[in-house]
Amino acid sequence: NNTNYAETLNNINTDINQMTSIADSSVFFVITQAFSMTGGIIGLFIIDFRMTVLVLLFIPIKCVVMKYFAKKQKQIMDEFIKRNQEYAKWFGDTVGGVREVKLFNILDKKHEEFVLNQNNIIEKQKQMNMLGQWNTIIDSIMVQFLSTLLYILGANLVFDMKLSVGSVFAFITYSAYVTGPISAILNIGYLLSGIIPSTKRYYTFMELEEETDNGKGLHELLVDPDLRPEIRTGEICGNEVTQILVNGFRVKNGQDTGLYHAYQAPRKEPVRLHYIPYYTWANRGENEMQVW
Numbered sequence: 001n002n003t004n005y006a007e008t009l010n011n012i013n014t015d016i017n018q019m020t021s022i023a024d025s026s027v028f029f030v031i032t033q034a035f036s037m038t039g040g041i042i043g044l045f046i047i048d049f050r051m052t053v054l055v056l057l058f059i060p061i062k063c064v065v066m067k068y069f070a071k072k073q074k075q076i077m078d079e080f081i082k083r084n085q086e087y088a089k090w091f092g093d094t095v096g097g098v099r100e101v102k103l104f105n106i107l108d109k110k111h112e113e114f115v116l117n118q119n120n121i122i123e124k125q126k127q128m129n130m131l132g133q134w135n136t137i138i139d140s141i142m143v144q145f146l147s148t149l150l151y152i153l154g155a156n157l158v159f160d161m162k163l164s165v166g167s168v169f170a171f172i173t174y175s176a177y178v179t180g181p182i183s184a185i186l187n188i189g190y191l192l193s194g195i196i197p198s199t200k201r202y203y204t205f206m207e208l209e210e211e212t213d214n215g216k217g218l219h220e221l222l223v224d225p226d227l228r229p230e231i232r233t234g235e236i237c238g239n240e241v242t243q244i245l246v247n248g249f250r251v252k253n254g255q256d257t258g259l260y261h262a263y264q265a266p267r268k269e270p271v272r273l274h275y276i277p278y279y280t281w282a283n284r285g286e287n288e289m290q291v292w
Contacts, residue, residue, distance in 0.1 A: 006092025011085055011201065018198035030188055033181035040177025047171045048163055051153055055175050058146050059182055065142070069135045076131060077197050080124035087117040143179050150175060218290040221273060223248045244275040 044052040094101065094110055101110055154168035229246035249268040278291060 006095065007085060007088040008205075010088035010091075011205065014081065014084060015198040015202035015205075018195050019202065022195055030181075030185050034185065036177050037181035037185070040174050040181070043174040044171060044178065047167055047174065048157070050157075051150060051171055054149060054153060055146065055178055058142070058179060062139075062142065062182060065138060066135075069131065072131055073128070074197065076124060076127050080121070080128065081197055081201065083117070083120045083124055087121060090114075090117055146179060147172060147175070217250070218288045220251045221248055221271070221290075222251060222268075223273065241277050241280055243277075246273050246275070247271075248273045 041052070041056075044055060090113060094113075101107055150172050151168075154163065154171065157163035158165055158168060224247050227247045229244050231242065231244055233240055234243045248271055250271050252267050252269060
């Protein structure tokens, strides 16, 4: 992974904030609304099944609209994550090279790059906010349109003496227990469309192979001469290098139990040994190193 420290920390912070939003109060509100919707549908069928069919037709239409908004939200969120990552990378590189910025007098250029990166992020934030507002507005329009249709259909049933005025008002009241939760439940897809990109990036990062060393006590390691090593190309500090993996042993001497003790034969623990080129060892902190 060739990202700098600022980019890595920013990515982790952004992704965790997005993923944890699935456990906020709005999600639990949707779960409780599912029970309300069930009771509302039962009440609607009791009052009039014909008007109930009209309410239920609202669900697939709402699904199509929400699918469109969720797709747009995912696209914008992908772009937002990318722009945010580019800014974090630029920030880390700039802070790390602040002496060079002063030395070569490129402060104005860095300021222009800062403004450009910030404008890119702000633009995507504006697009997400506008998309959220449009989602709310269209949802409200659809609910009002459904209520209007229910009033018209209810009036016809009243004139035909098939339904009372009180039943129509009761039906419209109960319909709110269905249309409201439907909008909230289908909005889950809209919310998840912003969480999924962050989740994918986070778990992709967590699954990256760690640049592990062979641990302490390197003098205890032995290579199994009967096994052929695995030679592969891997990335270390952003550079593609050839690495060698081979099965071996860690020799553990018998533990002393006192000044005088019985001889205990050394035991061999199988280990997987990882060899890297000498020049890639730099900046690994205080660790043991053995050259083969």
